[in-house]
Amino acid sequence: MALIAMAAGFILILIGFYGALTNRNILRMIVAFTVADTGVNIVMVTVGYLRDRTAPILDNAVPAADAAARIIDPVPQALVLTAIVIGMGVTALMLAFAYRFYEKKRTLDITKCTELKW
Amino acid sequence: MTIGGIIGGILMLSGAAFLFLAGLGLVRMPDLFNRLQAGTKATTLGTLLTLAGAACLRPDWAVKLLLIGLFILFTNPISSQVLARAAHRTGTPQAAGTVDRLAEDREKRP
Amino acid sequence: MSALFIALTILLTVAMIGAALVAVLGKSMPIAILSAGLVSLLASVLFLLLAAPDVAMTEAAIGSGLTTFLFFFILGRVRGGEHD
């Protein structure tokens, strides 16, 4: 199961990079970046997965005495939790830049942005 | 093998059957409004039956499952109605033989 | 219960790749945004299968709900400039 999930994550990263490199509409590039972000999160959670173990939350089903033998490592999950929130912030920042670009140029096509070319 | 387990399993099976019928209607219906009716009403009933079955299987989760059912019962009709209103106002094509009383009233009394 | 989980993982993987292809290659802009939201929504079920319910909750709330809303907010403001 972990192998299938890791393959899904890598395929999502590849699809996202392909879309971000081949589209010219800036909003489409940001959507493709979101897809690649989700793929990276899936790969990071899959790295921390162990077979036949359960979620690292202590309740009646998992008593604290034998918790170390039955739960998986919670550190990659904490990292991914931070990465999701920061990814939302980065997406909001890119959308703000896209809106600023539209106000300046009245278009969303990034090939019209030619001030730094000579 | 208790009596609650049998009742819960049968409820979950009937809920899954309603979800299957909703998916079949989503594929087979001719236009958007029929698909909306199949994909929203039948799915709500199927989900509620499945939640009731899970509550029969594990009675200690009943409060949380009741909360999920209440939220679905509140939010799903809202989204369905907003979507149907948007589709009707933007002039989505309808199947042959549809009687649209709302558009007739709009034409009669603008 | 392992066969059930493997079958669910394969189903979610196929659906996620299809939705991602629609998001990248499709013609219309709101459909692309909705497909990206669908990828996040299915990824949160995959997180749940990988025994990470807290990550699944955050992904469902932020990755699917808030990001889709932000995209549609910006898309409603730039309407009229979307030629391609």
Place this chain on the structure above:
Amino acid sequence: MVDILIYIAAAVTGIAFLFALYRFLKGPTAADRVVAFDTMTLVTVVFIVIIALAEGRGIYLDVAVIYALLSFLGVIAVARYLERGL
């Protein structure tokens, strides 16, 4: 016995999910895809309940609560966008 019933319910629900996915990938208009999206979120709530029953962890149901609360937000956003609003 109960396990077999849960397996059959999961299989039937998976077929419904595949039908909704077909409508999402094919759908002629945008509103058709939104209907398929709404159906898929509800089918996913059923998946989460089945996973929680199979694992025996009650804490997994919180994810279903978040789904049921927030899944209609995207539908309302796209419907308001199609209606020239927002």
